[in-house]
Amino acid sequence: MKVGFTLNGKAVAWQGAPITRLAAALRDDLGSTGTKIGCDAGDCGACTVLLDGRQTCACLVAMGQIEGRTIETVEGLANGAAALQASFLAHGAAQCGICTPGMLMAAAELLRRNSKPCRGEVEEALGGVLCRCTGYAKIVDAVMNVAAAPPRAPTTGAAVGARLVRVDGLPKVTGREAFGADAVPADALWIRVVRSPHARARFALGDLAPLRQRLAAVLTAADVPFNGYGIYPDIKDQPVLADGVVRYRGEAVVALVGDRRAVLSIRDEDVPIAWLPETPVMGIAAATADGALLVQADKPGNLLLEGGVRRGKVAEAFAAAAAVTEGVFETAFVEHAYIEPEAGWAVRVGDRLEIHASTQTPYMDRDEVASIMRLRPEAVRIVPTACGGGFGGKLDLSVQPLLALAAWALGRPVAFVYTRPESMAASTKRHPSRIAAKFGCDAAGKLLACEVTASFDTGAYASWGPTVANRVPVHAMGPYHVPNVATWGEAFFTNGPPAGAFRGFGVPQAAIAHEAMMDALADKLGIDRLEFRHLNALRAGDSTATGQTLAHSAGLAQCLDALRPHWRKAHQEVAAFNRSGGAKRRGVGIGCMWYGIGNTSMSNPSRMRIGLSPAGTLTLYSGAVDIGQGSNTILSQIAADALGLPVGRIALVAGDTDLTLDAGKTSASRQTFVSGKAAERAAADLRRQILRLANAGTDAALSLDGAVLAVRDGGEVRTIDLAQAGPLIGDGSFDPPTTPLDADGQGIPYATYAFAAQIATVEVDLELGTVKVLRVVAAHDVGRAINPALVEGQIEGGIAQGLGLALMEEYLPGRTENLHDYLIPTVGDVPEIECILIEDREPLGPSGAKGVGEPGLVPTAPAILGAVQHATGVRATRLPLLPHRLREAIVAAEITP
Amino acid sequence: MAAYHRPRSLGEALTALAAPHVVLAGGTDFYPARVGRAIDEDVLDIGGIAALRGITEDAAGWRLGATTTWSELIEADLPPLFDGLKQAAREVGGRQIQNVGTIAGNLCNASPAADGVPCLLALDAAAEIAGPTARRLPLGDFVTGARQTALQPGELLAAIHVPRPARPARSGFLKLGARRYLVISIAMAAAVVEFERDRVAAARVAVGACSPVARRLPALEAALIGSGRKQLAARVDAAQLAPLSPIDDVRGSAAYRRDAVVVLLRRLLEGLAS
Numbered sequence A: 001m002k003v004g005f006t007l008n009g010k011a012v013a014w015q016g017a018p019i020t021r022l023a024a025a026l027r028d029d030l031g032s033t034g035t036k037i038g039c040d041a042g043d044c045g046a047c048t049v050l051l052d053g054r055q056t057c058a059c060l061v062a063m064g065q066i067e068g069r070t071i072e073t074v075e076g077l078a079n080g081a082a083a084l085q086a087s088f089l090a091h092g093a094a095q096c097g098i099c100t101p102g103m104l105m106a107a108a109e110l111l112r113r114n115s116k117p118c119r120g121e122v123e124e125a126l127g128g129v130l131c132r133c134t135g136y137a138k139i140v141d142a143v144m145n146v147a148a149a150p151p152r153a154p155t156t157g158a159a160v161g162a163r164l165v166r167v168d169g170l171p172k173v174t175g176r177e178a179f180g181a182d183a184v185p186a187d188a189l190w191i192r193v194v195r196s197p198h199a200r201a202r203f204a205l206g207d208l209a210p211l212r213q214r215l216a217a218v219l220t221a222a223d224v225p226f227n228g229y230g231i232y233p234d235i236k237d238q239p240v241l242a243d244g245v246v247r248y249r250g251e252a253v254v255a256l257v258g259d260r261r262a263v264l265s266i267r268d269e270d271v272p273i274a275w276l277p278e279t280p281v282m283g284i285a286a287a288t289a290d291g292a293l294l295v296q297a298d299k300p301g302n303l304l305l306e307g308g309v310r311r312g313k314v315a316e317a318f319a320a321a322a323a324v325t326e327g328v329f330e331t332a333f334v335e336h337a338y339i340e341p342e343a344g345w346a347v348r349v350g351d352r353l354e355i356h357a358s359t360q361t362p363y364m365d366r367d368e369v370a371s372i373m374r375l376r377p378e379a380v381r382i383v384p385t386a387c388g389g390g391f392g393g394k395l396d397l398s399v400q401p402l403l404a405l406a407a408w409a410l411g412r413p414v415a416f417v418y419t420r421p422e423s424m425a426a427s428t429k430r431h432p433s434r435i436a437a438k439f440g441c442d443a444a445g446k447l448l449a450c451e452v453t454a455s456f457d458t459g460a461y462a463s464w465g466p467t468v469a470n471r472v473p474v475h476a477m478g479p480y481h482v483p484n485v486a487t488w489g490e491a492f493f494t495n496g497p498p499a500g501a502f503r504g505f506g507v508p509q510a511a512i513a514h515e516a517m518m519d520a521l522a523d524k525l526g527i528d529r530l531e532f533r534h535l536n537a538l539r540a541g542d543s544t545a546t547g548q549t550l551a552h553s554a555g556l557a558q559c560l561d562a563l564r565p566h567w568r569k570a571h572q573e574v575a576a577f578n579r580s581g582g583a584k585r586r587g588v589g590i591g592c593m594w595y596g597i598g599n600t601s602m603s604n605p606s607r608m609r610i611g612l613s614p615a616g617t618l619t620l621y622s623g624a625v626d627i628g629q630g631s632n633t634i635l636s637q638i639a640a641d642a643l644g645l646p647v648g649r650i651a652l653v654a655g656d657t658d659l660t661l662d663a664g665k666t667s668a669s670r671q672t673f674v675s676g677k678a679a680e681r682a683a684a685d686l687r688r689q690i691l692r693l694a695n696a697g698t699d700a701a702l703s704l705d706g707a708v709l710a711v712r713d714g715g716e717v718r719t720i721d722l723a724q725a726g727p728l729i730g731d732g733s734f735d736p737p738t739t740p741l742d743a744d745g746q747g748i749p750y751a752t753y754a755f756a757a758q759i760a761t762v763e764v765d766l767e768l769g770t771v772k773v774l775r776v777v778a779a780h781d782v783g784r785a786i787n788p789a790l791v792e793g794q795i796e797g798g799i800a801q802g803l804g805l806a807l808m809e810e811y812l813p814g815r816t817e818n819l820h821d822y823l824i825p826t827v828g829d830v831p832e833i834e835c836i837l838i839e840d841r842e843p844l845g846p847s848g849a850k851g852v853g854e855p856g857l858v859p860t861a862p863a864i865l866g867a868v869q870h871a872t873g874v875r876a877t878r879l880p881l882l883p884h885r886l887r888e889a890i891v892a893a894e895i896t897p
Numbered sequence B: 001m002a003a004y005h006r007p008r009s010l011g012e013a014l015t016a017l018a019a020p021h022v023v024l025a026g027g028t029d030f031y032p033a034r035v036g037r038a039i040d041e042d043v044l045d046i047g048g049i050a051a052l053r054g055i056t057e058d059a060a061g062w063r064l065g066a067t068t069t070w071s072e073l074i075e076a077d078l079p080p081l082f083d084g085l086k087q088a089a090r091e092v093g094g095r096q097i098q099n100v101g102t103i104a105g106n107l108c109n110a111s112p113a114a115d116g117v118p119c120l121l122a123l124d125a126a127a128e129i130a131g132p133t134a135r136r137l138p139l140g141d142f143v144t145g146a147r148q149t150a151l152q153p154g155e156l157l158a159a160i161h162v163p164r165p166a167r168p169a170r171s172g173f174l175k176l177g178a179r180r181y182l183v184i185s186i187a188m189a190a191a192v193v194e195f196e197r198d199r200v201a202a203a204r205v206a207v208g209a210c211s212p213v214a215r216r217l218p219a220l221e222a223a224l225i226g227s228g229r230k231q232l233a234a235r236v237d238a239a240q241l242a243p244l245s246p247i248d249d250v251r252g253s254a255a256y257r258r259d260a261v262v263v264l265l266r267r268l269l270e271g272l273a274s
Ligand SMILES: Cc1cc2nc3c(=O)[nH]c(=O)nc-3n(C[C@H](O)[C@H](O)[C@H](O)COP(=O)(O)OP(=O)(O)OC[C@H]3O[C@@H](n4cnc5c(N)ncnc54)[C@H](O)[C@@H]3O)c2cc1C
Pocket: A041, A042, A043, B022, B023, B024, B025, B026, B027, B028, B029, B030, B031, B032, B046, B066, B091, B092, B093, B094, B097, B100, B101, B102, B103, B104, B105, B106, B107, B108, B109, B113, B114, B115, B116, B151, B155, B156, B157, B158, B182, B183, B184, B185
């Protein structure tokens, strides 16, 4: 069928099947890939376009329905809404940028009707577009303040500390950014995977020959050269394609490769697989029960790993304590729910493979794909596409191995884009946890002892399970000075989805426990909850439970000092509100955290280069992937100041394993601290070379005019003609100094730690058990805020995820495998957030900076749960605190309005 | 390739329906049920049929054409009788969903959590069915079960009729969900109350997401008759919930739903009193 309509002011004639989704036609046939697909089901709003001027999900509209109608997409905005796009840029409203086109369209519709909307109107208008990165705060600001002037570009030498507009921001607001599914070659074949509908089963494949005749290839375990992968060099336990056994629902079994329509039209039922389902092992209790079935035959007791930290005399200390408290806390599988499902494409180039995919870790991908393919690592090139959100979930392989297999075998480009249900079923999750904690303090409130056992459900495969089990014992006593400590972490295999890395590596779960303990002890002794934490806060000079002395930069007490006036005021307001009675009760809570930056007791180096070409182009070659958190911008700011040229001069080559050096993965909040330091050193190296060439002193000022570099030293100016002197390349690397932990967990696990405290004000409906978070004030010690706007963005986004963890998010295989049933916070759920940045410089970090990627999320759930307890008397022990769980607890405690 | 019809008239549509077709209206239930696979059903797109569009009014009441969207309903000039339905419309999905999703689609999809159903039950609405023989059914007989309607092969829902109440009426709707926007109801309640000299002369109350199909609560309705404005909420009693059969699911437990519905009903009626 032919369909004529107007697209961004131009008449378009489209031909195809009328049932085709508008989103697909725009992207696949009309080249408008600015319209994103996050779910194809109306749940995320990433595909929002204007249909006859009204915001509509392009994934829910049939091409047959738009004859004669008008469609506007982000590509058309430049004609009218440029100010809105500029406002998004200026406010830092786009992080990863995958939701940005949809947000812009929804906002554009509103602003046409109402150029001065209030906050409520903005929320109503944007309520149908999900953002997983920003916590919405800067998006709402951008829509409400379109006319605000953009921040001024910083002067030379003042890039660090400036609210510099994201250096890679423009394509995110114009729709030109190419994410994993956006630049697939037109002649690509497509992969569709048949996945296990069972959590645990044996299976036998039938005759695949008929399917093979219809398709370019049908891949099974037998086609994989080395059918095992995993994060750790010695644990390659996850098959690319299952070999007769599946261990979780969603595990890949057969890959169909062919023309896109052909692979989509083959139903799972058409693929001959004889299933023998078995009773799955679900949850920690089942995995550790006597005689439990094994998930992996060679892992007795279903144990992946265990270990702990021991210091002092715990039993004696508890015996001497004036107050002791205990509790057990449970959390669920939590889904990353990045708005961009896993996506990419690959092509074989001679004897090499080139993989373009959305990832957080190009070098690990390269080495792992090489291992699976039995190729040399140099034979694999990873070119990261823009990444539409990761949060830890894109540290594991997803589309890459099958893309590699198919592209290698078929010699044609091959594409693979997960559907939303596939993304949710197949990908890793936050580890469900059961944390038993016991803390004791003396009569003055000084902590004496703590004992924590943190058990984790690591799902079917190891993934990042060891990282979680290692990191948690170090953090489980909280950011406090506790002289006697026994913490333990253990992870068990189950037939749940593999639990992997998710913002915080288990520390958010542990914080829920230790912060509940702080509240309980403070209450027992009648000490204010904030003051109790202040009394016990780790400070510079203290030594930690692993025996590490914190020489510098331990700013928890400063965070608490900054929060104190807010805390007092919130208490007064809440008390006044509650005096009026009624079914709604308000409460205030506080949560604190610390977070070791980088890998635990493991080398995690980064190496950066910065070059000046003979033509005078200044390029930062960075292997660090910016997944929206802003490392491209941060690294540019750091490098610019270390070199002494304006940040605007820096061009960036990022991520490509052929063009950059290994900067390590974008995880563990490490890129600012580790890669930032490497970038600083690389730029300093380049500066040294320049100064040497010019024979100038260290204070000399540089300026670049075309290919001529001018070096002003005192009154004297020397010039370097780069056409002759170039190229000049600065090289720098950094590996944070740590030491291994001994059998008692003693050593230096991290070179530095971030600290934070947040307070939350909530309103609880006692009769319905619903919780509305009204306000969060977050104080974070980040060492130095290289870019305060980006730091705030990380904190606000983390708070939104922490709110989801506390109140609504629970992944249940087979039941919440879409964004309809799996709820993440919308713009209407995230409270007003105030960020306070504490800058207790870390001498090791670039300009004193540490990291903030994960810390934003950690204190939020504890603060919310403490506030709920303040309001109701009920302390949540099972998360998420869904309305029915809270209401049941309120009824059980006989609390009435 | 599968057929796709977009007729201009009801007659053409009914002719096409002589053979099985899936009806496509706003597509907000249709497409989400078809993620990640080729769509190979024959489809009848009813969006081009003028007779199914728009809201009209006569002495007997109002006719909401089948393809009336939630947004059209929100923007329509309607009496307070429709306030509840409008409140429901404002909370269906987000704006994107309201702009294309239709009220008739909501009924035909027959989800236990369909927000339109309790409102229309409380409005005493009737379904106008077009087909080989045109017929009308009270809404309670039209939605027959979870994902089930009384539509026979060859039929479609042409319109929804809302009768004009004998007295001035007020209506309301309350939805309980675990987040602010884009949320499926854990439970919801709708009510229409007709007053005569400040006393309730007639009341219709319905609850959704607590049974396979939303249900009216006759015992509560009877208890409300004669009540003054101030006493409405006090007449709610858990015993009146007998028609409901809530279940445990990911959104809430059965016990919680029973408990929450009482609260919703009290608050809803309190709201109607002021
Ligand atoms: C993100 C999202 C959020 C949502 N939130 C809500 C919510 O909060 N509350 C709620 O109740 N619903 C919600 N829905 C569901 C949906 O939007 C509504 O049910 C909507 O009203 C359906 O109308 P439609 O026109 O889009 O139906 P379609 O998808 O076009 O059709 C739905 C079904 O009805 C049939 N049908 C449609 N019209 C007719 C007709 N006239 N005659 C016969 N059969 C017909 C179709 O064949 C199909 O089976 C949501 C959906 C999405 C995607």
